[in-house]
Amino acid sequence: MSTSPTLPTAEPTPVAAPRTSTVNSQEQATIGKSLVIKGEVTGSESLYIDGRVEGAINLPGNRVTIGRNGQVQANVNAKEIVILGKVKGNLTASDRVDIRNEGSLAGDVVCQRISIEDGAYFKGSIDIRKPNPKEMNGTTKVESTSTGVEASKFTSATA
Numbered sequence: 001m002s003t004s005p006t007l008p009t010a011e012p013t014p015v016a017a018p019r020t021s022t023v024n025s026q027e028q029a030t031i032g033k034s035l036v037i038k039g040e041v042t043g044s045e046s047l048y049i050d051g052r053v054e055g056a057i058n059l060p061g062n063r064v065t066i067g068r069n070g071q072v073q074a075n076v077n078a079k080e081i082v083i084l085g086k087v088k089g090n091l092t093a094s095d096r097v098d099i100r101n102e103g104s105l106a107g108d109v110v111c112q113r114i115s116i117e118d119g120a121y122f123k124g125s126i127d128i129r130k131p132n133p134k135e136m137n138g139t140t141k142v143e144s145t146s147t148g149v150e151a152s153k154f155t156s157a158t159a
Contacts, residue, residue, distance in 0.1 A: 033069050041074075049085070060094065068102060081111075083120075090124075 028046035031037060035051035042058045050067035057064055057076045064078040070085030077092045083103035091097055093111040101119035110127040 028063070028065075031070075066103070075107075 028048055029043065030048045031051045031053065033050050036054075037052070038054045040056045040058065041047070041053060044059075044062065046063040046065070047057070047059055048065045048067060049070040049072060051069070052071045054073045057072070057074050057078070059078045061079050063080040063082065064076055065082040066072050066085040066087055068084045070087075072085070072087045073089060074087075075089045075092075076087070079094045080096050080098075081091050081093045082098045082100065083105055084100045085102075086104045088106045090107045091105070091109045091111070093109075095111070096113040096115070097109050097111045098114075099105055099116045099120040099122055101117040103117075104121040106121075106123045108124045108127070110129060112129055112131055114126055114128070116122055
């Protein structure tokens with residue numbers, strides 16, 4: 001009799017722990033299609049932009065995703081930047097920048113890793129930084145030789 005109550009209480013406890021961690025990892029703010037923000041966006045959580053943002057976006061240590069309907073005219077600073085919409089401005093990512101096939105970027109990129117899918121548009125320069133801050137003199141700079149070129153002419157670069 002004492003073993004039956006012990007088993008059901010032992011099972012729900014492990015199930016509750018993953019649910020809590022899943023909610024925290026997916027926590028992100030969303031700027032909807034009809035929203036227009038002019039100014040500076042700062043914070044400590046990930047951000048999904050499906051509307052319009054003009055100004056500056058500063059979310060170091062977090063992910064910024066520009067959705068298919070998103071239009072951004074701002075300099076963006078984040079850990080990871082994913083572009084599905086249109087961006088005009090310079091990007092600084094401590095980890096990676098990902099320009100998807102429907103994405104468009106006109107601006108310079110500073111990051112450790114970058115991925116540009118076929119069909120994406122990119123106009124600007126790429127500065128690949130090494131992960132170690134001690135090697136600041138050893139950065140590799142790669143600039144696009146032809147501007148305004150379809151990204152299908154590019155593959156991907158990794159530091």
